[in-house]
Amino acid sequence: MTDITNSPSALDVKRQMRRQMLADFWFYFSENRGAVIGLWVFIALVTLAVFAPVFAPHGATQQYRDALLVPPVWQDGGQWKFLLGTDAVGRDMLSRLIYGARFSLFIGVVVVGIAATTGVSVGLIAGYYRGAVDTIIMRIMDIILAFPSLLLALVMVAILGPGLLNAMIAIAIVLQPHFVRLTRASVLNERGKDYVTSARVAGASPFYLMTRTILPNCLGPVTVQATLSFSNAILDAAALGFLGMGAQPPTPEWGTMLAEAREFILRAWWVVTFPGLAILITVLAVNLVGDGLRDALDPKMKRS
Amino acid sequence: MLGFILKRIALLIPTLLGITIVSFGFVRVLPGDPVLLMAGERGIKPERYQKLMEQFGYDRPIWEQYFDYLNQLLHGNLGNSLVTKQPVVTEFFTLFPATVELSICALIIAVSIGIPAGIIAASKRGSFWDQSLMGTALVGYSMPIFWWGLLLIIVFSGWLQWTPVSGRISLLYFFPDVTGFMLIDSLLSGQKGAFTSALSHLVLPSIVLATIPLAVIARQTRSAMLEVLGEDYVRTARAKGLSPARVVGVHALRNAMIPVITVIGLSVGTLLAGAILTETIFSWPGIGKWMVDSISRRDYPVVQSGLLMIAIVVMVVNLLVDMTYGLINPRIRHD
Numbered sequence: 001m002t003d004i005t006n007s008p009s010a011l012d013v014k015r016q017m018r019r020q021m022l023a024d025f026w027f028y029f030s031e032n033r034g035a036v037i038g039l040w041v042f043i044a045l046v047t048l049a050v051f052a053p054v055f056a057p058h059g060a061t062q063q064y065r066d067a068l069l070v071p072p073v074w075q076d077g078g079q080w081k082f083l084l085g086t087d088a089v090g091r092d093m094l095s096r097l098i099y100g101a102r103f104s105l106f107i108g109v110v111v112v113g114i115a116a117t118t119g120v121s122v123g124l125i126a127g128y129y130r131g132a133v134d135t136i137i138m139r140i141m142d143i144i145l146a147f148p149s150l151l152l153a154l155v156m157v158a159i160l161g162p163g164l165l166n167a168m169i170a171i172a173i174v175l176q177p178h179f180v181r182l183t184r185a186s187v188l189n190e191r192g193k194d195y196v197t198s199a200r201v202a203g204a205s206p207f208y209l210m211t212r213t214i215l216p217n218c219l220g221p222v223t224v225q226a227t228l229s230f231s232n233a234i235l236d237a238a239a240l241g242f243l244g245m246g247a248q249p250p251t252p253e254w255g256t257m258l259a260e261a262r263e264f265i266l267r268a269w270w271v272v273t274f275p276g277l278a279i280l281i282t283v284l285a286v287n288l289v290g291d292g293l294r295d296a297l298d299p300k301m302k303r304s
Numbered sequence: 305m306l307g308f309i310l311k312r313i314a315l316l317i318p319t320l321l322g323i324t325i326v327s328f329g330f331v332r333v334l335p336g337d338p339v340l341l342m343a344g345e346r347g348i349k350p351e352r353y354q355k356l357m358e359q360f361g362y363d364r365p366i367w368e369q370y371f372d373y374l375n376q377l378l379h380g381n382l383g384n385s386l387v388t389k390q391p392v393v394t395e396f397f398t399l400f401p402a403t404v405e406l407s408i409c410a411l412i413i414a415v416s417i418g419i420p421a422g423i424i425a426a427s428k429r430g431s432f433w434d435q436s437l438m439g440t441a442l443v444g445y446s447m448p449i450f451w452w453g454l455l456l457i458i459v460f461s462g463w464l465q466w467t468p469v470s471g472r473i474s475l476l477y478f479f480p481d482v483t484g485f486m487l488i489d490s491l492l493s494g495q496k497g498a499f500t501s502a503l504s505h506l507v508l509p510s511i512v513l514a515t516i517p518l519a520v521i522a523r524q525t526r527s528a529m530l531e532v533l534g535e536d537y538v539r540t541a542r543a544k545g546l547s548p549a550r551v552v553g554v555h556a557l558r559n560a561m562i563p564v565i566t567v568i569g570l571s572v573g574t575l576l577a578g579a580i581l582t583e584t585i586f587s588w589p590g591i592g593k594w595m596v597d598s599i600s601r602r603d604y605p606v607v608q609s610g611l612l613m614i615a616i617v618v619m620v621v622n623l624l625v626d627m628t629y630g631l632i633n634p635r636i637r638h639d
Contacts, residue, residue, distance in 0.1 A: 003317070034439070034442075042494075081561055139318050139319065139322060140322070141317055142318075142319045143323055143325075143326060144321070144599070145325075146319055146322075146323055146618060146619055147611065147614070148573045148574070148576045148580075148614065148617045148618065149573075149577060149617050150577040150578075150580055150581070151576070151577055151580060151595065151611065151614060152611075154595070154596070154599060155330065155599065156605060158599045158607065159330065166377065181569050210378070222469055231446065231571065235446075238448055238450075238634070239448070239450055239581055240599035242450045242581070242582075243580075244595060244600070245583065247598075248526070254452075255448075258450065258451055262538035264456065264461045265454055265457060265458060265462070266457075266458065266461075269458050269462075272451070272454050272456075273455065275451070276448055276450075276452070276454070276455065277451075277634025279448045279450070279451065280446060280447060281447060283446040283447075284442065284443060284446040286446075287442055288442065288444060291442070
């Protein structure tokens with residue numbers, strides 16, 4: 001038997017199909033103006049984060065003892081040296097915010113990475129094998145979902161000890177059941193279809209069936225869930241930081257910055273306003289992209 | 305219908321057992337010895353240590369301890385706070401009404417604004433109204449609510465001086481606790497200004513807590529309405545010559561409400577999680593603040609049992625939502 005899947009013409013067809021799918025995807029994604037704006041903002045944030053030392057005018061923890069709580073430049077008493085003002089120990093707000101982008105994006109990537117890989121694998125196993133394995137896995141997920149997510153993460157961090165790493169682990173654990181449920185549901189939907197049966201008859205191993213045959217057809221909803229989880233991870237990590245359980249001072253993480261700024265709330269509005277605004281803009285950009293992805297990947301939306 | 309309810313309750317039992325395992329395991333996975341932890345930094349004599357180990361049963365096998373714990377739970381004994389020495393159950397029920405009051409107000413705001421906003425957006429799809437309402441909803445959905453609360457405090461309590469910064473009522477007023485709900489109790493007391501004071505304390509926290517559920521409800525209402533508006537029976541109703549208001553308000557809305565009710569039910573978990581942050585910012589004496597304070601005071605019995613009770617509350621509410629669902633949509637009962 002000749003192996004037709006790797007003959008040159010088949011490869012060409014495959015490549016062409018992939019290009020066509022990408023073009024389709026971009027067509028539907030770019031229909032949504034908000035999603036495109038969100039994508040640009042997100043790219044800008046990534047650039048800021050990667051090249052933080054280039055963009056930031058000062059160091060993130062550098063203290064100017066003669067410039068405490070300097071207001072932003074457009075207010076009376078503002079200085080051009082500190083565009084967005086300084087905090088209570090004389091650190092430049094703008095520089096701290098730019099360095100903070102690193103933390104938030106890093107948190108998003110790591111948390112979603114952990115939650116999606118474990119969640120998708122567990123969901124594949126549950127949906128593929130059904131039976132007792134499925135029941136046990138889904139009961140465990142139900143238990144995790146029975147707790148309000150932030151509360152569970154908070155308690156887990158209290159056990160593991162406050163810190164950014166533990167906060168990320170806790171958030172990944174509470175976000176992961178959503179991936180399991182979603183993957184399992186799509187696997188259940190796909191596993192009875194003819195292409196799966198024919199692959200099985202052709203002798204594909206369970207591992208091959210799960211990862212190569214079924215998984216690619218479940219990735220649409222998982223991608224949308226991943227963007228949603230990305231923004232949730234940033235919000236929850238900032239909330240934990242705000243409650244003193246996430247990144248610890250003097251880390252320029254936005255939630256932690258807000259916690260430090262709380263006592264100056266009625267005296268220096270800028271130390272409270274800007275870190276939260278940074279969180280909002282980042283989360284909003286990710287959610288805009290998420291909405292666009294959902295529209296582009298959900299065939300039901302395309303028809304309307 | 306009774307069979308449906310019983311089946312739902314039976315399905316909850318494994319989850320409930322799982323939740324007790326989590327809350328039991330919580331204290332056991334803490335690094336260090338539980339008795340030494342309770343003794344704190346003062347240290348403890350070996351004889352006393354041995355006695356406490358026996359008293360709490362920590363020297364017995366782990367599964368025996370778990371069954372003992374379950375037994376205690378079934379008798380309503382959830383342990384005492386290390387700080388106040390009060391039973392955790394008593395503390396929980398003293399503080400719970402404050403959280404319920406806040407959550408109900410937040411939910412009223414969320415539903416009464418979210419549903420009309422969703423309906424308007426859906427019936428004027430693609431218009432300026434649709435875009436600005438949904439844009440606002442997405443901003444609300446992306447809001448870090450702990451920052452939003454601080455921002456409202458800066459504007460309304462700091463600059464405008466309209467609302468107080470924290471607490472449930474001004475210290476000037478004192479009246480007996482009848483229902484535990486400050487709004488009702490202040491009215492019952494008949495004291496002049498008490499109700500206004502309670503209300504002004506409640507406004508900002510409810511707005512903050514309502515923000516995310518409001519956005520979720522508005523988005524869900526819009527997409528549910530859009531789906532229903534494309535159905536054949538809506539077209540028929542239009543073709544019959546019914547007014548647009550009647551088509552949207554009666555024919556479409558009723559069917560669109562089913563997913564919206566699910567979302568409202570699910571937002572109870574969101575509200576309780578949001579209460580942790582909202583109550584901390586506004587020093588609102590409810591269970592969210594109680595949990596955060598207990599965590600930072602290392603009052604582990606409170607954290608352990610508080611976690612358990614909150615999970616049970618969420619479960620019971622979800623069960624109630626499921627039952628409402630079954631009432632509205634008979635198809636679900638027969639699945």
